[in-house]
Amino acid sequence: MGRTHHIPHRTCLVCRSRQPKATLLRLALDERGRVVPDPRQVHPGRGAYVCRDCLGGLAFDRRIQRAFRGRATSLSPLLQRWIGDRDETPPDGGFQEDTQP
Numbered sequence: 001m002g003r004t005h006h007i008p009h010r011t012c013l014v015c016r017s018r019q020p021k022a023t024l025l026r027l028a029l030d031e032r033g034r035v036v037p038d039p040r041q042v043h044p045g046r047g048a049y050v051c052r053d054c055l056g057g058l059a060f061d062r063r064i065q066r067a068f069r070g071r072a073t074s075l076s077p078l079l080q081r082w083i084g085d086r087d088e089t090p091p092d093g094g095f096q097e098d099t100q101p
């Protein structure tokens with residue numbers, strides 16, 4: 001068995017760099033279309049990946065929309081907390097993109 005072990009790589013949705021899947025955080029959509037962190041990769045459906053360096057600067061913008069093909073509605077409060085933990089500056093409402101029907 002001289003074959004190289006294959007390590008799956010994924011692309012960070014923010015900086016577009018390809019990295020081993022294990023070093024990226026998976027993002028998924030919940031039933032309301034909110035973007036949630038999925039570190040154990042248990043959510044079904046389409047996922048997107050973000051690297052640790054980019055998580056602190058993640059915002060609900062075109063890149064998220066493109067990664068989820070326009071299905072994402074907002075960042076979940078849980079994900080916003082994850083982002084805030086790494087940034088160390090508490091979000092002051094800048095992430096509020098909730099659009100009430």
Ligand SMILES: [Zn+2]
Pocket residue numbers: 012013014015016017050051052053054
């Ligand atoms: Zn990145």
